[in-house]
């Protein structure tokens with residue numbers, strides 16, 4: 650048996666700092682992302698969640714240690730980090746509204762596009778919409794195009810920033826289902842404000858406050874503790890709350 654534990658994290662972040670000018674945005678953030686399932690990165694508005702994702706990707710000026718798949722990446726440029734398998738779906742989705750679903754996907758995978766097995770398996774709803782302009786899709790379907798575009802490349806870890814922001818409840822559920830399915834094969838670090846969704850699909854949570862980690866643990870345990878959740882996030886779930 651190798652000494653490598655299958656529970657070794659896919660990502661380890663140690664003492665991550667980000668400064669913008671005189672602002673010290675991340676102040677020594679450390680956490681692991683498990684090699685399976687969904688790890689949710691939570692926190693009130695403006696605490697540094699998006700900055701954490703950008704720092705992992707090299708899109709924010711950072712110091713500290715970041716180990717992905719056993720390799721230190723904190724000195725690598727973004728192009729290499731992405732090429733080595735860290736996928737990123739930013740908050741604004743960035744689909745090309747004037748292009749069809751198929752064209753959006755062919756920009757990444759010229760040969761297979763929507764016919765790629767990963768798209769057929771994870772995003773079957775997109776298949777009959779291959780000739781539809783992406784700008785006319787629902788917000789949930791646009792999110793699926795954005796996810797599919799990233800997953801067309803070999804991905805060992807997927808970073809997803811607030812994928813359900815602004816979506817109607819039914820579409821939130823659709824996106825949650827897709828993310829849960831994605832996470833069966835690719836670990837996900839998810840920034841999300843929707844607690845019912847976090848309870849439904851996340852295994853672990855990391856909570857930031859003012860640029861520091863203030864809580865790490867199981868998603869179910871945190872959300873079951875309404876007082877602690879309210880203390881950390883300013884909101885909590887009623888017991889009967891549903892996703």
Ligand SMILES: Nc1ncnc2c1ncn2[C@@H]1O[C@H](COP(=O)(O)OP(=O)(O)OP(=O)(O)O)[C@@H](O)[C@H]1O
Nearest residue numbers: 669670672674692693694695696697698699700701
């Ligand atoms: N490029 C930048 N230059 C200067 N300050 C920035 C920059 N990007 C983010 N910030 C600041 O860093 C802090 C953290 O922002 P960030 O977007 O990471 O928070 P967040 O937790 O993702 O918030 P939200 O939930 O509102 O998206 C905020 O005070 C923000 O104004």
